[in-house]
Structure formats: C-alpha cells, structure tokens
Amino acid sequence: MALSIILIFFIYGLVFGSFFNVVGLRVPQKTLFAQNRSYCDTCQRTLTWSELIPVVSYVLQRGKCRKCGESISLIYPTMELATGILAAYTFYRYGWSRELLFGLVLISLVMPITVSDIAYRKIPNAILLFFSPIFFVLRLDALGDALLGAIVAFGLLMLIVVLSKGGMGLGDVKYFTLLGFAFGPLAFLLLFFLATLYGALIGVIVLQVKKTGRKTKIPFAPSIGLAAFTVFYYGEAIIQWYLSYFL
Ligand SMILES: [Zn+2]
Structure with a gap:
C-alpha cells in the first residue's frame, strides 16, 4: 500500500x-x-x-x-x-x-x-436527512437487510424511550435508526451494545473529572459514533469470535 x-x-x-x-x-x-x-x-x-x-x-x-x-x-x-x-x-x-x-x-x-x-x-435532523438518501444508494444491493436493520433499531429504541420515560432523546433514536439501516440488524445490535458500554464508561469518567452531579446530561452521540467505527472496522471479527462460543 x-x-x-x-x-x-x-x-x-x-x-x-x-x-x-x-x-x-x-x-x-x-x-x-x-x-x-x-x-x-x-x-x-x-x-x-x-x-x-x-x-x-x-x-x-x-x-x-x-x-x-x-x-x-x-x-x-x-x-x-x-x-x-x-x-x-x-x-x-x-x-x-x-x-x-x-x-x-x-x-x-x-x-x-x-x-x-x-x-x-442536539443531533440535527438536517444532517440525518442529508445522509439518508446517500445510505439508501449505498445499501441498494441489500435493501432487505438495510430495512430490517432500521426496523430493529427503531423498535428497540422506541421501547427504551417508552420504558425510560424520556431518558433517551428522539435525536438519538433517529440517529440509531439510520445506522441500523446502514449496518443491518446483526451488526446494529453489536453497535447498540457497544454504544451503551462506551456511554457508561464515558459517563463514569466525566463524573470523576468534573465532579458534577448525576443530573449532568452527557451527550450520547460520541459513544454512538465510537461504536459505529468499532463495528465498521471490527464488527465482523467480533461477531465471528462471539458466535464461535456457540457453534
Ligand atoms: Zn477571539
């Protein structure tokens, strides 16, 4: 190279x-x-x-x-x-x-x-709307997988919004849904798991450093982005490794 x-x-x-x-x-x-x-x-x-x-x-x-x-x-x-x-x-x-x-x-x-x-x-709608058609074109060859990913993401996130009574913003839901479309259902579930893991780690670090109360709202998008890159580069390897315990 x-x-x-x-x-x-x-x-x-x-x-x-x-x-x-x-x-x-x-x-x-x-x-x-x-x-x-x-x-x-x-x-x-x-x-x-x-x-x-x-x-x-x-x-x-x-x-x-x-x-x-x-x-x-x-x-x-x-x-x-x-x-x-x-x-x-x-x-x-x-x-x-x-x-x-x-x-x-x-x-x-x-x-x-x-x-x-x-x-x-804030997660701007304008940015999500700008990228939606681009991901649509990129995923044309596997549209079923993409749509299923979006449905799984939207369903899971709406469930969390309802259960947590507003603990998760609608911007996060839309962002996750677009990523579900981009990655498909299986990779999305890994992405979601990693995002919550990173979110918890970042939350602990921020609370330690800033010594602010629990009420501080920590942005979730950095964790989501970090999870998206992890899955993009290493998702297949992680899923293979995980499945090897069961197969
Ligand atoms: Zn200046």
Whole structure:
C-alpha cells in the first residue's frame, strides 16, 4: 500500500475534519451558509488563513484566540485529528473499494453529529436527512437487510424511550435508526451494545473529572459514533469470535 496515498487521505481528513466542525457548529444555528468565513466565537473577529490550518494553528496559538486570548475548545483539533486518522486508516484497511466509500460517508455523518451533540446536545435532523438518501444508494444491493436493520433499531429504541420515560432523546433514536439501516440488524445490535458500554464508561469518567452531579446530561452521540467505527472496522471479527462460543 502506497504510503503517500495514506498520507494524502490523512491530510484531506484533517481539512474535512475542520469542515465537519463548522457543519456541526453551524447547522443547529442555521448559519451554515449565512457566513462564509470562520470567526472567533468570543470576539467575532474573522480568522485569517494562518489561523485556519487544522491542528497546526491550534498548537501554534497554544489553544488561544490571537486577539482576545479566549481558549479555543480542545474538541476542534481533536475532531480534525480524529478525522485525519480515520480517513487514513479506512484507506489503509480497505484500499480503493466499496468499503472505502462507505467508511468515508460514515465519517462524514458521525463527525458533524458528534460536534453538534457535544456543543448543543442536539443531533440535527438536517444532517440525518442529508445522509439518508446517500445510505439508501449505498445499501441498494441489500435493501432487505438495510430495512430490517432500521426496523430493529427503531423498535428497540422506541421501547427504551417508552420504558425510560424520556431518558433517551428522539435525536438519538433517529440517529440509531439510520445506522441500523446502514449496518443491518446483526451488526446494529453489536453497535447498540457497544454504544451503551462506551456511554457508561464515558459517563463514569466525566463524573470523576468534573465532579458534577448525576443530573449532568452527557451527550450520547460520541459513544454512538465510537461504536459505529468499532463495528465498521471490527464488527465482523467480533461477531465471528462471539458466535464461535456457540457453534
Ligand atoms: Zn477571539
């Protein structure tokens, strides 16, 4: 596998990661196309090109705005770096293939939703609606499996919404349903199990670090995204390993 192409995927991933931050932050505010240039959240100043280099600008400015000195959230460079690594790893693992296409679409769905949920506790309908037809096309060859995955996901999640009396948001339900469609029923069940596992672990860590009360609402989308990538890369291996105990 050509190292140079993996590097190109990494660099494009960083740039797209920066774009996904903008999408995740602006779509819930309905300002995605209202303002073209990026600006500082605190002093509203338009950023220069040297402040817009993914990860590098953050490191050079030591995480602070050049003018007002306000801290820039660590979420942004983290998401940029994660997008770069995921894009490079997806190409490294699958090469030029259908899986590469599916993986890049999955990254483009998960990253803005994760940013939006962390920033506003919202999973924007606009992002889910944008990606629904794309996943429909990607799953045309196994539409039955996709529909069954969506039905299983929606049924399971609605049951949890009813039983938990609002403990799970409708945004999470819609997000899970789209992922059920994308992954099919069996992989979805693994995805759901892993998401709750990651959610519990992240919950414990956040409570330890922040020392806030149990009432703090922790966004669930980061756990869902992490589970989606785990299943995309390793789901088949995990399911094989699990079934080997019974067969
Ligand atoms: Zn500023």
